[in-house]
Amino acid sequence: MQLTFTNYTFGASVATALVLTAPEVLVATGDVLTDGESLHAFLTEHGIVPGDRPATGADLDEVRALRTRVRDIVAAPNEEAIVAGANQLLYVARTVPFLGRHDGTWTWHLETAPESTLADDLAVVIGTGLLGTVASLGPNRFRSCESPSCNGVFVDTSRAGRRRFCMPQVCGNRVNVANFRARRRREQQDRPGTGPTDAG
Template structure:
């Protein structure tokens, strides 16, 4: 598995989606309750499980990664974001120059075929965090502003004004609540 260092927007999206699978974000419901859900998450984000079948140890590793990644993105200090993201990938691999089918090259980090799925996801999360810190700044790591949500996200939008971890869910809930409050008052 190869993760391009220039693909930080996709990697930041995977990171946001991973941390928001936690039970606290979903009103006590874990979005990664078993290996079937983990497999669906990986397929949704086009991440391969490597050379082995998913097992309980993989699920435990991904849950640990989810918690440690959340700890990293909850602290928007640039130095701590960089050191936290770097620690996620300790001992994984070194950057290399990858050349695609069109002949264009980009920096990438490669994980071996036998690399556990949690380390593969850690590599993607680290690329997302480091790329956003480098390109957009540490101010793009935010908590969701919805009053009933404890999610967090990495804002990779062009204007940088995103407010909700899941705009389609949290944003809609807030908009519906505001609409109902307006119609009740009239």
């Protein structure tokens, strides 16, 4: 497969999205990647079109294994481990980078071996994204979700670099609701006549 990329944030966002399909993150709903059809839907949703290759059970197993590796990379304790893990993703896929024209401009392309699997192609997208993030933004953009009830990890490629939650619309909202309820309880306890009374 030949991949065209102009922005490392794409691969980093795919890395985060893949990690967040895992059952240890989505405890209530379970694994998002349950069969070849759901894998194909994930790839298509993120702009990685597998062409006329149907996703097989073997592809599903390999992508799940890749998901575990990507999580380990994102959660790695230091930048050396992040870079080593991301480099390994590209090495295993035997990627050949080259510069070519795309829409009239010179653009980096990556080409995987003809016999590469869906997991190999996905590893190339993710590996380049993770390496680009380290080089451009630094290793502090690799984070754990700040929600106390979440096991997610993510790569923050936002301009401000202040992202705190793996899924802001889910984890962030939960934290905001919990904080709001805690404030309400404190306010009610502080009101005269609503706090605990002494036993007479």
